[in-house]
Amino acid sequence: MYAQMVKTDAARIKGLDEMDPQERVFQQRIDTGQKIEPKEWMPEAYRKTLIRQISQHAHSEIVGQLPEGNWITRAPTLERKAILLAKVQDEAGHGLYLYCAAETLGISRDQMYEQLHSGKAKYSSIFNYPTLSWADIGAIGWLVDGAAIMNQVPLQRCSYGPYARAMVRICKEESFHQRQGFDILAKMVRGTPAQKEMVQDALDRWWWPSLMMFGPSDDASVHSAQSMAWKIKQNSNDELRQKFVDQTVPQAEYLGLTVPDPDLKWNEEKGGYDFGEPDWSEFFEVIAGNGPCNAERLGARRKAWGDGTWFRDGLTAHAEKVAARRAKSVAAE
Amino acid sequence: MSSEWPLWEVFIRGQHGLNHRHVGSLHAPDAEMAINNARDVYTRRNEGVSIWVVRSSDIVASAPSEKGPLFEPSNSKVYRHPTFFDIPDEVGHM
Ligand SMILES: [Fe+2]
Ligand SMILES: [Fe+2]
Numbered sequence: 479m480y481a482q483m484v485k486t487d488a489a490r491i492k493g494l495d496e497m498d499p500q501e502r503v504f505q506q507r508i509d510t511g512q513k514i515e516p517k518e519w520m521p522e523a524y525r526k527t528l529i530r531q532i533s534q535h536a537h538s539e540i541v542g543q544l545p546e547g548n549w550i551t552r553a554p555t556l557e558r559k560a561i562l563l564a565k566v567q568d569e570a571g572h573g574l575y576l577y578c579a580a581e582t583l584g585i586s587r588d589q590m591y592e593q594l595h596s597g598k599a600k601y602s603s604i605f606n607y608p609t610l611s612w613a614d615i616g617a618i619g620w621l622v623d624g625a626a627i628m629n630q631v632p633l634q635r636c637s638y639g640p641y642a643r644a645m646v647r648i649c650k651e652e653s654f655h656q657r658q659g660f661d662i663l664a665k666m667v668r669g670t671p672a673q674k675e676m677v678q679d680a681l682d683r684w685w686w687p688s689l690m691m692f693g694p695s696d697d698a699s700v701h702s703a704q705s706m707a708w709k710i711k712q713n714s715n716d717e718l719r720q721k722f723v724d725q726t727v728p729q730a731e732y733l734g735l736t737v738p739d740p741d742l743k744w745n746e747e748k749g750g751y752d753f754g755e756p757d758w759s760e761f762f763e764v765i766a767g768n769g770p771c772n773a774e775r776l777g778a779r780r781k782a783w784g785d786g787t788w789f790r791d792g793l794t795a796h797a798e799k800v801a802a803r804r805a806k807s808v809a810a811e
Numbered sequence: 812m813s814s815e816w817p818l819w820e821v822f823i824r825g826q827h828g829l830n831h832r833h834v835g836s837l838h839a840p841d842a843e844m845a846i847n848n849a850r851d852v853y854t855r856r857n858e859g860v861s862i863w864v865v866r867s868s869d870i871v872a873s874a875p876s877e878k879g880p881l882f883e884p885s886n887s888k889v890y891r892h893p894t895f896f897d898i899p900d901e902v903g904h905m
Contacts (some may be wrong), residue, residue, distance in 0.1 A: 568855065578835055581836075647834075693903065793840040793841075796841070800841065
């Protein structure tokens with residue numbers, strides 16, 4: 479997902495009877511659905527895990543602007559350009575909501591940027607794939623934002639107040655993202671054979687990376703179990719992936735496209751699709767920094783941050799000057 | 812070398828007649844930029860008719876650990892709620 483394979487520091491899940499009184503009260507509050515707020519006591523591992531998860535999520539929103547930004551200047555019409563600009567601006571907003579939520583846990587914005595730019599922090603594997611044609615912009619909205627929605631809707635109920643509230647704002651905006659993507663593709667498949675071919679090609683390239691967004695099966699993962707006990711994760715990776723496939727395949731059929739999975743088959747008994755296994759070695763390569771665009775994405779982030787330094791400094795200097803002038807005139811009165 | 816911009820808390824009046832409500836925070840070098848940024852970050856879809864920004868460091872908050880002593884005095888005064896009083900049905904609406 480936008481935060482993939484988040485570590486929790488847990489070796490195993492503690493029972494209530496093994497916790498000290500403070501932690502027991504904390505866990506019971508979570509069990510009864512209460513929200514945890516910034517200044518309240520929380521286990522150090524909960525705090526650290528949330529910082530990892532929220533900052534990774536924020537980095538994904540920010541880096542996620544880059545593949546789409548690639549097409550802003552080449553959108554086929556002025557209207558499509560305006561729509562894409564608005565969509566990408568939303569993603570910047572999502573990043574900002576989430577950075578603020580993470581900051582309430584005691585990490586600074588600059589620390590998070592440093593972690594991203596040094597390569598220490600991760601962001602979603604999906605944004606390390608290139609956007610080769612306009613159809614890719616449609617595929618991203620439809621599939622990538624679609625997958626993100628699957629994951630973000632349950633996170634609106636997560637136990638940490640600021641994260642849950644950021645998720646509510648984000649979810650309100652995501653449905654526009656998915657629809658504008660689907661709309662691009664729906665238009666293109668009704669166009670020339672070449673346009674339809676572009677759409678099929680985009681689906682062929684984005685299908686498996688989209689399924690990988692949910693991360694490998696985590697049914698046996700202690701980190702996942704701990705995150706669920708803390709209610710900062712609500713569903714297993716496989717559950718969400720299944721939901722995504724079940725929702726998306728009929729949409730692909732509507733578009734007249736072929737999902738590039740020979741094992742894809744409706745399973746009447748389970749009321750869902752059976753489907754093939756993504757190539758997890760590819761996923762781990764991308765996560766390790768060896769995807770097709772990892773270097774390009776990080777390079778673009780570092781350059782943007784570096785090139786903006788003089789501007790940020792200028793605004794700070796201006797603010798300081800104005801404040802000093804005001805203090806002086808107050809003193810003179 | 813640049814230093815981090817200060818943090819601002821953002822409050823937005825959603826519609827005329829409603830209170831300003833806390834919606835989140837952001838970084839900005841000064842109040843004017845904080846308002847500009849708040850417009851872009853928190854009101855992209857007509858969410859507001861007015862914005863307040865306050866330096867986060869200027870906000871004084873009650874401590875969660877004092878929740879008990881702070882709110883106990885009102886908790887124990889149940890007669891402040893109208894439901895404390897039994898009004899016979901035949902009296903009608905009151
Ligand atoms: Fe987003
Ligand atoms: Fe989105």
